[in-house]
Amino acid sequence: MRKTVLIISILAICNFSVKSQNLATADYKPIHFGFMLGINMMDFGFKPTMQPINGLTYQTDISTLTPGFTVGVIGDVRLGEYFNFRLIPALHLGERSISYVNDKNSTVLRQNIKSNLLSVPIYIKYSAVRIKNYRPYLIAGGGVYFDLSRDRQRPVLLQPVDYFIDFGVGCTFYFQYFRFSPEIKFALGFNNMLTPLSDRPKDFIPDNEKYLSNSLTKLSSRLFTLVFNFE
Secondary structure, three states, rough: OOHHEEEHHHHHHHHHHHHHOOOOOOHHHOOEEEEEEEEEEEEEEEEEEOEEEEEOEEEEEEEEEEEEEEEEEEEEEEEEOOOOEEEEEEEEEEEEEEEEEEEEOOOEEEEEEEEEEEEEEEEEEEOOOOOOOEEEEEEEOOOOOOOOOOOOOOOOOOOOOOOOEEEEEEEEEEEEEEEEEEEEEEEOOOOOOOOOOHHHOOOOOOOOOHHHHOOEEEEEEEEEEEEEEEE
């Protein structure tokens, strides 16, 4: 009798679990679309020259990480039970503040660099087995950035194009009418984004600001994003 009750209880729970699943066939669509909203943190990787400039040697760093805004659209192609191909063009609005400290005094100088980045990445998404109404996943890929807000009046001028790799983790939650996926990603740029002063007009930058660029030999982009996907 007890075994019969146990079997009936297990069958009842399984039956309830199946019925309680939202969008049970959504993951089997060959193609679907969506959009994303989120916040970002832009950062730089630095390589200083460490050569004296007017008798001073400058060290550089990011003084503060300022939150920015990210918005994009999602195109998804199902490759199999666990893999998806994704194209997610996005616009990232943000700012980076570079601080300069020399070896002779404690004065800290800063320069803000605003960036409006248009990214065009492709990804491979690996999803774990779905458990009721959630499904964790890993995502990795890469693409290209286009800087839409280069300020030629600034001592530090960034290159207009960068290539990057991107990887992250997220979890999909299934609701009655849509899928919601919070996702954390980290992107690393490949290019040296610094435009040397030798490639710019000789009298374009005042002499008292040239150290802002001359103290660096390389700037590489880094981007952290927390996004919320709706599909």
